[in-house]
Amino acid sequence: xxxxxxxxxxxxxxxxxxxxxxxxxxxxxxxxxxxxxxxxxxxxxxxxxxxxxxxxxxxxxxxxxxxxxxxxxxxxxxxxxxxxxxxxxxxxxxxxxxxxxxxxxxxxxxxxxxxxxxxxxxxxxxxxxxxxxxxxxxxxxxxxxxxxxxxxxxxxxxxxxxx
Amino acid sequence: xxxxxxxxxxxxxxxxxxxxxxxxxxxxxxxxxxxxxxxxxxxxxxxxxxxxxxxxxxxxxxxxxxxxxxxxxxxxxxxxxxxxxxxxxxxxxxxxxxxxxxxxxxxxxxxxxxxxxxxxxxxxxxxxxxxxxxxxxxxxxxxxxxxxxxxxxxxxxxxxxxxxxxxxxxxxxxxxxxxxxxxxxxxxxxxxxxxxxxxxxxxxxxxxxxxxxxxxxxxxxxxxxxxxxxxxxxxxxxxxxxxxxxxxxxxxxxxxxxxxxxxxxxxxxxxxxxxxxxxxxxxxxxxxxxxxxxxxxxxxxxxxxxxxxxxxxxxxxxxxxxxxxxxxxxxxxxxxxxxxxxxxxxxxxxxxxxxxxxxxxxxxxxxxxxxxxxxxxxxxxxxxxxxx
Numbered sequence: 001x002x003x004x005x006x007x008x009x010x011x012x013x014x015x016x017x018x019x020x021x022x023x024x025x026x027x028x029x030x031x032x033x034x035x036x037x038x039x040x041x042x043x044x045x046x047x048x049x050x051x052x053x054x055x056x057x058x059x060x061x062x063x064x065x066x067x068x069x070x071x072x073x074x075x076x077x078x079x080x081x082x083x084x085x086x087x088x089x090x091x092x093x094x095x096x097x098x099x100x101x102x103x104x105x106x107x108x109x110x111x112x113x114x115x116x117x118x119x120x121x122x123x124x125x126x127x128x129x130x131x132x133x134x135x136x137x138x139x140x141x142x143x144x145x146x147x148x149x150x151x152x153x154x155x156x157x158x159x160x161x162x163x
Numbered sequence: 164x165x166x167x168x169x170x171x172x173x174x175x176x177x178x179x180x181x182x183x184x185x186x187x188x189x190x191x192x193x194x195x196x197x198x199x200x201x202x203x204x205x206x207x208x209x210x211x212x213x214x215x216x217x218x219x220x221x222x223x224x225x226x227x228x229x230x231x232x233x234x235x236x237x238x239x240x241x242x243x244x245x246x247x248x249x250x251x252x253x254x255x256x257x258x259x260x261x262x263x264x265x266x267x268x269x270x271x272x273x274x275x276x277x278x279x280x281x282x283x284x285x286x287x288x289x290x291x292x293x294x295x296x297x298x299x300x301x302x303x304x305x306x307x308x309x310x311x312x313x314x315x316x317x318x319x320x321x322x323x324x325x326x327x328x329x330x331x332x333x334x335x336x337x338x339x340x341x342x343x344x345x346x347x348x349x350x351x352x353x354x355x356x357x358x359x360x361x362x363x364x365x366x367x368x369x370x371x372x373x374x375x376x377x378x379x380x381x382x383x384x385x386x387x388x389x390x391x392x393x394x395x396x397x398x399x400x401x402x403x404x405x406x407x408x409x410x411x412x413x414x415x416x417x418x419x420x421x422x423x424x425x426x427x428x429x430x431x432x433x434x435x436x437x438x439x440x441x442x443x444x445x446x447x448x449x450x451x452x453x454x455x456x457x458x459x460x461x462x463x464x465x466x467x468x469x470x471x472x473x474x475x476x477x478x479x480x481x482x483x484x485x486x487x488x489x490x491x492x493x494x495x496x497x498x499x500x501x502x503x504x505x506x507x508x509x510x511x512x513x514x515x516x517x518x519x520x521x522x523x524x525x526x527x528x529x530x531x532x533x534x535x536x537x538x539x540x541x542x543x544x545x546x547x548x549x550x551x
Contacts, residue, residue, distance in 0.1 A: 013183050020222050026293050036294075057411075059295050065406060085413060087308035089301040091360040096288040096297050108299040110309060110410055119410040121296045129362040134316035151298040 031060040034074060040148040045140065047116050049073045055117040059150070078114035079140040080160065085110045085119075088129045097151070111138060111157060125156045137162050165263035167548055169387040169394035171380050172202025173507040173516075178344040178375035178495045181279035187221060190376045191233025191275050194500075198271070198378035201516075202390055209380075210267040211240040215254040216276050216499030218245055219286040234273060234378075247290055248303070248534020249402075250274060251502025252447070255379055255530075256540060259397050262381040269386055274503035275376035278496075283372045290535060296409055301361055303449065304369060306413060306537070308361035311452035314416040315363060318467035320455055322363050326354035327473050328454030329368050329493055335480060336490020339520035344373040344495040354451070368451040368493075375497030377504045384548070395510035395528075398550065399432030399543040401425060405536050412537040416467075418453075421460040421531065421539040428541040429462075433550050434527075437462045440550070441543075442525040443512045444478075444486045445505040447533040448493065454478075454486070461529070461541075480522070488512070488520035502532030506542050513546040 028036060031048060035058075038046045047056040048071040050064035056075055063070055086109040093102045107124040109132075125141070126132055138157035146153040174197025176182070176190060185193070191214075199205060214230050216223075223229050227243035230236075246253040251274035258272030284302035291297040300306065314320050330351055336343035349367055357366035387394045401424035406412040412420075425437070434440050444461075448454040455469035463484065464472040472478070478486040487493075489508045492501055509528035511517040517525075526547065532540035 015183060018222075024293075028294055032294055059408075061407070065411065085309040085313035087301060087305050087312060087364075088359070088362040089305055089308075090358070090362070091302075091304060093301055093305075094282070094285050096285065096291075097293065102298075106299075106301075108301050108305050108309060110313075110413055118408070119413070121299050121408075121410050123299050134313045150295050 031062055035059045036148040036150060039150065039153040040146040043142045044076050045079055045113060047075050047077045049075050056115060057118045058113055058116045058120050075115070077116045081111045081113035081116070081138060083109050083124070083132065083134055083136045083138055084112050085134055086124065086132055088127055088132070107132065109157065122154055123156045125158045166265045167384040167396065168259055168263040168381055169384070169396045170510040170544065171382045171387050171390040171394045172198040172204065173379050173510050174198030174201055175342050175377040175504060175507060176375045177342050178373045178497055180344060180371065180373060182277070182374040187275060187277055188230060188233035190277060190374065191230055191273055194275070194376035194378040195234045195271065195273065198380050202380050204269070204380065204390065206235045208269050209239065209271045210269050211261050212236050212271045212273065213242050213244055213254050213257040213261065214273040215244040215250040216274065217247065217250060217286065219289055220283065220498065221277055221280050230273070230275070234271060245499070246534060248447070248449070248498065249502050249532040249538060249540050250499045250534070251377065251504065252506060252530070252532025252540035252542065253402070253502065255503050255506040255542060256400055256402060258379065258381040259400060262383050265383065268383050270381045272379045272381060272503060273376065274500035276497040276499040277374045278372035278498060279374050292408060300409065304361045304364060306409060307450045307452060308364045310413055310416070311456060312363055314452070314456040317416050318470070320470045322365070323351060323355065324455045324470040324473060325368050325451035326351045327451070328448065329354050329451035331479060332448070332454070332487045332491040332493040335488055335520065336494030340489045340494070342495070343490045344375070345371055346494070364450055364452060370449045370492045370496040373495050373497040375495065375500050377500040377507050379503055379507045379510065393514050393546060395513045395544040395546070396548045397542065398545045399428035399430070399434070401427030401431070401541040402539070404538040407536065409536055416456060418457045418460045418537060418539060420537055421457055421533070421541070424539040424541040425461045428543050432543040434543065438484060440527055441484060441529045442527050443488065443509070443522040444484065444529040445489060445508040446486055446491060447502055447505055447531045448487070448491055449496070449533065451493065453533070485522045488517065488522055502540065505530040505532065509542065509544050513544050
């Protein structure tokens with residue numbers, strides 16, 4: 001097929017735009033409900049302890065993924081922790097929960113809170129990659145107005161001195 | 164393991180950023196026709212079909228229904244498999260399981276995607292836990308970038324190391340693979356002067372999004388021998404899933420799921436020294452960084468040895484273990500097909516049919532898949548039914 005002919009044919013092809021807007025209402029479940037309530041009411045970050053291997057997980061969840069034993073003991077962990085991994089995102093990203101574009105750049109970090117054996121994902125106040133390293137110490141900054149939302153009740157994590 | 168099974172046919176589209184002349188069924192039909200032709204079969208010879216694409220990417224839920232026209236699946240058993248980034252490799256594994264079980268003789272596995280139809284990142288973030296992780300994730304790029312920042316800080320790896328992988332894969336696609344989407348040679352300088360999309364990853368470190376489809380035909384031993392005198396025998400498979408929360412899975416340099424899946428596949432295949440015994444690898448490396456940080460997970464080098472391993476040149480086309488002669492994922496990423504293309508390309512290598520991208524004398528090939536919450540699939544193919 002000549003490129004000329006291809007061009008003529010493809011100009012007749014149609015593509016139709018469509019937006020799928022589907023509302024959801026997620027059940028937080030028993031464990032994450034406790035977690036979100038503690039954030040909102042007491043500015044406390046809650047984990048849960050596996051009765052078998054004694055590991056503490058944040059956020060709390062129904063079983064330890066390695067032992068498959070039901071967890072029952074909620075334990076508060078520290079609001080300070082260590083950055084394990086991070087990225088400074090500069091590519092446009094639509095906040096999937098709001099449909100709004102996120103303000104760029106933003107720093108997504110995986111943070112191991114003191115007293116926890118797992119990491120949580122949150123954002124850092126610092127957005128200059130030269131000032132961020134894995135191993136850096138950070139502390140949660142809580143919002144004054146809290147609604148039981150993990151993404152906004154903790155405003156971000158700020159850099160703190162080592163110690 | 165079940166019955167001895169081999170790949171007897173491979174077909175794929177000429178992948179592009181947008182294939183507007185096809186809808187999904189038409190795209191699938193091209194890959195299926197090419198796979199059937201390569202094996203000298205007709206659709207009547209197919210006993211079962213496994214098909215997969217990414218959830219949400221085309222906003223089609225029942226792909227097993229919607230895609231039937233693409234492969235004339237009327238009154239055939241059809242099973243949908245969709246496991247995120249590993250969809251293609253899982254489709255391949257499911258095709259293998261079907262044939263190896265002895266319940267079906269000839270099985271058609273299909274992976275496809277029309278990424279150009281939707282906002283890939285908007286679709287992909289729906290895999291993230293909505294109440295705890297979805298806001299911050301930053302798409303597939305964010306996860307990979309975070310992992311490499313940890314690897315860099317732990318082992319002193321650099322952005323340039325990751326750029327070397329990107330250069331290798333992009334140049335292989337440009338020079339050797341007519342089916343690849345991006346076919347332009349680049350230099351380390353080009354990669355390093357492209358803008359950050361998510362520190363430490365730059366635009367040219369990262370895979371594109373492509374339209375395309377791939378079809379691979381599996382057959383039980385008896386049928387396979389009748390169809391071709393040089394099939395690609397499946398010697399081993401491994402699959403390993405990890406976690407619900409990315410926070411549980413990500414912040415560990417290396418890729419534990421790939422380590423586990425490789426170990427299982429090597430054991431099944433009888434491989435004890437992967438670097439020496441494997442002749443060519445088609446790896447699911449969505450970014451140059453993965454081509455550095457994950458080498459140790461397959462036992463190709465020691466922990467933290469990724470940068471040295473890549474810089475040595477052994478993974479180039481003329482090296483001891485060529486990686487991604489096809490150009491890999493960094494050159495072509497029609498996501499639901501991507502993992503199956505790795506299996507198909509590995510099969511072509513051991514069947515001696517890889518044309519300009521053929522690694523001379525390749526007998527044992529490794530293919531991987533990567534996706535979701537940092538999980539992995541591994542497939543080992545061989546020109547013979549067993550290792551020497």
